[in-house]
Amino acid sequence: MDGAVDGDVLLVGCGNMGRAMLQGWLAAELVRPECVYVVEPSAALRNLAGALGVRTYAAAAALEPGLSPRIVVLAVKPQAITDVLPSYRPHVRGCVVISIAAGIPVSALEAGLGEIAAIRAMPNTPAAIGKGSTVLFANDRTRPEQVEQATMLLSACGAVHHVEQESLIDAATAVSGSGPAYVFHFIECLADAGQRLGLPPETALALARETVAGAGALAMSSDTPPDELRRQVTSPGGTTEAALAVLMEDSAMRTLLISAANAAHRRAADLAAPTTPA
Numbered sequence: 001m002d003g004a005v006d007g008d009v010l011l012v013g014c015g016n017m018g019r020a021m022l023q024g025w026l027a028a029e030l031v032r033p034e035c036v037y038v039v040e041p042s043a044a045l046r047n048l049a050g051a052l053g054v055r056t057y058a059a060a061a062a063l064e065p066g067l068s069p070r071i072v073v074l075a076v077k078p079q080a081i082t083d084v085l086p087s088y089r090p091h092v093r094g095c096v097v098i099s100i101a102a103g104i105p106v107s108a109l110e111a112g113l114g115e116i117a118a119i120r121a122m123p124n125t126p127a128a129i130g131k132g133s134t135v136l137f138a139n140d141r142t143r144p145e146q147v148e149q150a151t152m153l154l155s156a157c158g159a160v161h162h163v164e165q166e167s168l169i170d171a172a173t174a175v176s177g178s179g180p181a182y183v184f185h186f187i188e189c190l191a192d193a194g195q196r197l198g199l200p201p202e203t204a205l206a207l208a209r210e211t212v213a214g215a216g217a218l219a220m221s222s223d224t225p226p227d228e229l230r231r232q233v234t235s236p237g238g239t240t241e242a243a244l245a246v247l248m249e250d251s252a253m254r255t256l257l258i259s260a261a262n263a264a265h266r267r268a269a270d271l272a273a274p275t276t277p278a
Helices: 016-027 041-048 078-091 106-113 127-128 144-155 167-177 179-196 201-221 225-232 239-247 249-272
Strands: 009-012 036-039 055-057 071-074 096-099 117-122 133-139 159-164
Touching: 009 078, 016 036, 016 041, 016 127, 016 144, 036 041, 041 055, 041 144, 071 078, 071 144, 071 249, 078 106, 096 106, 096 144, 106 117, 117 167, 127 133, 127 201, 133 144, 133 167, 144 159, 167 179, 167 249, 201 225, 239 249
Parallel strands: 009 036, 009 071, 036 055, 071 096, 096 117, 133 159
Antiparallel strands: 117 133
């Protein structure tokens, strides 16, 4: 298994995203099933993980006392992570800890686990089908080879991008983390427009989905910038030009998306900020 993780991997939390990552690792042969330890309190989710051939546990206390994994991945809900971190202190010595808990800063990981090599990662929901975008930040204790192995694991779910400032994770959250919801809403609106023009609901929705998927695939497969792709499909005096005149008047769509991203960014920063006792 060239390029595989050399050592054990501990996955804490195996919900939708955790299981998607695990399936991606196994499919790409980045880890061996017998080298993966999964802690998941839900029996149903634990059984799903166990069916993949990995070792499963209901709680950190059930782990072998001497377990010293090469990588620990925290895929638990943000509201629960600070409560569970202390339980994993005995298992993080010498490893790198990757957290995908939205809004949880590296400082919170260090407060719960001690002086660790820590990586904060922000994946988005298309990671569940291997089409995600993940942005990561590594603290100063993380060695280059640890960043490389973390990147390799996260790449099983899609593209991986690195930032040098942790604050940029919040900016990435506003664009790619929350971005799929913006696109889903655009599909809703485009389908609604189709229905209002007389198309059957199922046809309008199919056309909206296919149009977004096809345009996205074209943008990804081409080196042509999106503004040029837009110009290529816009014939002078044609239907697309008429529609874009509405969307681009006074930069309407651009202004709306910038406002939306700014709102998401502010909220991400609020969630990441430490709380102070009243």
